[in-house]
Amino acid sequence: MALKLTQKTETVEKDYQGVTLVIARSNSHAFRAKFKKLRQNFKRNQDLNKLTVEQDDAIMAEAYAGTVLVGWKNFPGDVPFTEANAIDLLTNDIDVREFVSEVANDLSEFIIEDQADLVKKSPTPTAGA
Numbered sequence: 001m002a003l004k005l006t007q008k009t010e011t012v013e014k015d016y017q018g019v020t021l022v023i024a025r026s027n028s029h030a031f032r033a034k035f036k037k038l039r040q041n042f043k044r045n046q047d048l049n050k051l052t053v054e055q056d057d058a059i060m061a062e063a064y065a066g067t068v069l070v071g072w073k074n075f076p077g078d079v080p081f082t083e084a085n086a087i088d089l090l091t092n093d094i095d096v097r098e099f100v101s102e103v104a105n106d107l108s109e110f111i112i113e114d115q116a117d118l119v120k121k122s123p124t125p126t127a128g129a
Helices: 029-045 053-064 083-092 094-105
Strands: 011-016 019-024 069-073
Touching: 011 069, 011 094, 019 094, 029 053, 053 083, 053 094, 069 083, 083 094
Parallel strands: none
Antiparallel strands: 011 019, 019 069
């Protein structure tokens, strides 16, 4: 039996101004792979040292869309969640992007409080001790 300190969920739903955002952990393999690919694509075409703040924000918004921001509910005008719509939102609303980033980087948001999952192995008492 393996020891396990925490049980985690992969996504959480958080309210942001009446819209429920479905947010995944930022250290997921999907996010890291997508972010790396986007940076490599940029690097092929330009020097990363010349990356502007706007270009950096655009890369982050695209990397988050579909990997960190993975859904929403109650979006005004019934706008469906698509990766393209998520890129648009994360690019054009820095407050939403910062909110998503804060939640995605806060491990405590993804911990399920269940102490029963923590199994402690202790020495077996010996007879006559």
